[in-house]
Amino acid sequence: MSDSNETLANLAHEQRRFAPPAAFAESANVTEEAYARADADRLAFWEAAAERLDWGQKWDQVLDWSNPPFAKWFTGATINASVNCVDRHVEAGRGDKVALHWVGEPEGDARDITYAQLLDEVSRAANALTELGVRKGDRVAIYMPMIPETVITMLACARLGAPHTVVFGGFSSDALASRIIDCGAKVVVTSDGGYRRGAASALKPAVDEAVAKVDAADGDLAVEHVLVVRRTGQDVAWTERDVWWHDAVDTASAQHTPELHDSEHPLYVMYTSGTTGKPKGILHTTGGYLVGTSYTHWSVFDLKPESDVYWCTADVGWVTGHSYMVYGPLANGATQVLYEGTPDAPHKGRWWEIIEKYGVTIFYTAPTAIRTFMKQGDAIPAKFDLSSIRLLGSVGEPINPEAYVWYRDHIGGAKDGGEGVPIVDTWWQTETGQILISPLPGVTHGKPGSAMRPLPGISADVVDDEARSVGDGEGGYLVLKEPWPAMLRTLWGDDDRFVETYWSRWEGLYFAGDGAKKDDDGDLWVLGRVDDVMNVSGHRLSTTEIESALVSHPSVAEAAVVGAADDMTGQAVVAFVILREAAGDGGAEIETELRNHVGREIGAIAKPRQVMVVPELPKTRSGKIMRRLLKDVAEGREVGDTQTLADASVMDLIKAREAAR
Numbered sequence: 003m004s005d006s007n008e009t010l011a012n013l014a015h016e017q018r019r020f021a022p023p024a025a026f027a028e029s030a031n032v033t034e035e036a037y038a039r040a041d042a043d044r045l046a047f048w049e050a051a052a053e054r055l056d057w058g059q060k061w062d063q064v065l066d067w068s069n070p071p072f073a074k075w076f077t078g079a080t081i082n083a084s085v086n087c088v089d090r091h092v093e094a095g096r097g098d099k100v101a102l103h104w105v106g107e108p109e110g111d112a113r114d115i116t117y118a119q120l121l122d123e124v125s126r127a128a129n130a131l132t133e134l135g136v137r138k139g140d141r142v143a144i145y146m147p148m149i150p151e152t153v154i155t156m157l158a159c160a161r162l163g164a165p166h167t168v169v170f171g172g173f174s175s176d177a178l179a180s181r182i183i184d185c186g187a188k189v190v191v192t193s194d195g196g197y198r199r200g201a202a203s204a205l206k207p208a209v210d211e212a213v214a215k216v217d218a219a220d221g222d223l224a225v226e227h228v229l230v231v232r233r234t235g236q237d238v239a240w241t242e243r244d245v246w247w248h249d250a251v252d253t254a255s256a257q258h259t260p261e262l263h264d265s266e267h268p269l270y271v272m273y274t275s276g277t278t279g280k281p282k283g284i285l286h287t288t289g290g291y292l293v294g295t296s297y298t299h300w301s302v303f304d305l306k307p308e309s310d311v312y313w314c315t316a317d318v319g320w321v322t323g324h325s326y327m328v329y330g331p332l333a334n335g336a337t338q339v340l341y342e343g344t345p346d347a348p349h350k351g352r353w354w355e356i357i358e359k360y361g362v363t364i365f366y367t368a369p370t371a372i373r374t375f376m377k378q379g380d381a382i383p384a385k386f387d388l389s390s391i392r393l394l395g396s397v398g399e400p401i402n403p404e405a406y407v408w409y410r411d412h413i414g415g416a417k418d419g420g421e422g423v424p425i426v427d428t429w430w431q432t433e434t435g436q437i438l439i440s441p442l443p444g445v446t447h448g449k450p451g452s453a454m455r456p457l458p459g460i461s462a463d464v465v466d467d468e469a470r471s472v473g474d475g476e477g478g479y480l481v482l483k484e485p486w487p488a489m490l491r492t493l494w495g496d497d498d499r500f501v502e503t504y505w506s507r508w509e510g511l512y513f514a515g516d517g518a519k520k521d522d523d524g525d526l527w528v529l530g531r532v533d534d535v536m537n538v539s540g541h542r543l544s545t546t547e548i549e550s551a552l553v554s555h556p557s558v559a560e561a562a563v564v565g566a567a568d569d570m571t572g573q574a575v576v577a578f579v580i581l582r583e584a585a586g587d588g589g590a591e592i593e594t595e596l597r598n599h600v601g602r603e604i605g606a607i608a609k610p611r612q613v614m615v616v617p618e619l620p621k622t623r624s625g626k627i628m629r630r631l632l633k634d635v636a637e638g639r640e641v642g643d644t645q646t647l648a649d650a651s652v653m654d655l656i657k658a659r660e661a662a663r
């Protein structure tokens with residue numbers, strides 16, 4: 003990717019730097035010392051992190067890397083993830099502490115759950131699942147809205163050693179069926195429905211369809227039971243394999259004696275969003291995963307369990323919901339918010355209202371959400387008291403510098419001369435299980451758009467086509483050079499595909515699939531998937547960079563850029579933009595103005611051939627733009643598979659806009 007350097011260099015003109023506030027740095031959980039300690043002895047560093055958890059048998063070996071790329075962490079040790087997330091806090095006298103401030107979408111529908119109550123509920127659910135025939139090693143599929151029972155079911159499965167697979171509630175019955183079949187789940191846990199955008203939506207019908215598809219599929223697989231939570235009270239069809247949660251779980255005993263599992267016992271399978279091809283079942287195991295997620299949750303978010311109120315807005319059907327809503331925070335004994343609905347129901351200030359009400363101190367969300375709020379205008383968050391916030395996080399995509407600065411100003415208190423709170427831009431993947439690249443908020447200064455440095459104990463680098471480490475100011479591929487505790491162990495049932503997908507490009511290196519660059523200070527900028535790199539007249543251009551240039555224009559809230567086939571230039575830049583509300587329809591000259599703006603920011607070569615103003619962009623539930631679909635529009639093709647879109651109607655809106663041009 004060396005020919006991309008001329009355009010990559012443009013990002014380096016970002017000069018803003020934000021040092022950690024002095025008071026924050028003084029009391030931070032982790033200081034500079036951690037990097038030196040990890041550099042001196044990486045395995046001793048992770049061994050010390052493991053001491054933060056409760057184990058049965060201790061390990062013989064921290065890492066067994068004798069059969070790469072198949073890692074084993076904390077070999078010979080035994081542990082129970084559910085005990086670490088629940089029982090041990092109750093045993094330590096913190097049973098009355100709130101674990102979950104659950105907030106339903108309908109106003110006033112909320113429930114606080116203490117660690118002691120969580121222990122009762124998880125124990126009951128573990129007993130009920132046992133009663134339904136779930137044994138250690140069996141798989142359980144979870145297809146639920148964001149309600150406490152979802153977290154309870156995950157922890158109950160972990161307690162039994164029955165790996166769960168959570169399928170996002172917005173996915174179709176086909177997607178659910180293919181996941182059930184791939185991992186051979188024998189029980190499905192669901193609800194009648196949930197609340198989203200002010201209305202009750204249904205879930206059970208999709209489960210019924212999926213179960214019928216599993217029955218009809220080849221092989222002897224069958225879903226034995228469907229356990230159903232009554233959330234909305236809507237009518238549901240009922241068969242003899244269905245069981246109500248309130249019949250099975252509420253009546254079960256609240257005493258459950260957990261078994262310890264091997265450190266490498268499977269904890270869960272998470273299917274990646276599957277933007278192309280058959281979804282991959284990412285397998286995470288128990289001991290190393292819990293070490294990696296709990297340590298990074300404590301260090302990156304500077305969690306003070308006694309005083310913080312933490313809120314991660316991710317859906318539990320995404321890996322962030324697993325690592326930084328369930329396992330990391332609960333292992334650390336955090337108090338957190340769990341919100342069922344969408345940010346705009348019943349009004350656009352709902353998230354800020356929740357922050358004010360619960361005094362949220364640490365807030366973790368995605369760039370796509372931040373850009374939506376930018377679009378709606380500064381006045382909405384300004385109506386709420388957000389002064390409790392002391393740390394902000396971002397995950398899921400590169401955060402455009404403008405979005406970073408807006409986040410810091412309007413949510414992090416830096417507007418009107420305020421000091422502002424640290425922002426952690428956290429890079430990681432479903433596969434990595436834990437955050438790998440991020441500032442440490444009491445140590446690293448923030449640089450808008452850069453994820454900065456690998457965390458202590460992590461060996462990441464940017465390399466060229468020959469796997470040579472690139473110099474400062476140069477771009478290439480993001481790789482990991484050493485194993486880390488929460489790494490995926492394989493793809494469920496497909497070791498060959500695991501090796502082929504992640505470890506075959508260069509000997510001994512994990513290739514993350516992302517392009518990145520080192521700036522002149524050696525800090526890392528993740529530029530997005532390498533397949534998002536365009537080639538225009540022989541120049542390599544990154545979609546992220548052009549998108550950031552567009553978002554830096556005062557009229558633009560969001561942008562997605564694709565490379566469309568072009569007779570003259572090979573590929574041409576086509577941009578889709580959403581305007582800020584204050585910009586109205588942008589006026590007749592908006593397209594020319596935005597093309598010129600990109601020309602000024604990056605260079606004439608990056609000027610879009612075409613700029614389309616659209617009302618929405620097609621996104622997966624985790625907020626990633628599905629550029630593949632936009633490319634279909636840009637190249638005038640029939641739009642491909644929209645199965646994993648959070649909202650499938652978006653493509654109709656975009657096509658209608660294109661037709662009206």
Ligand code: 6R9
Nearest residue numbers: 397398399400427428429430431432528531
């Ligand atoms: C946690 C999660 C992983 C891909 C990853 C990269 C992108 C995530 C990012 C980021 C730039 C960040 N990504 N965080 N890019 N800066 N802070 O998102 O997992 O859904 O598996 O996606 O997301 O492209 O490779 P997952």
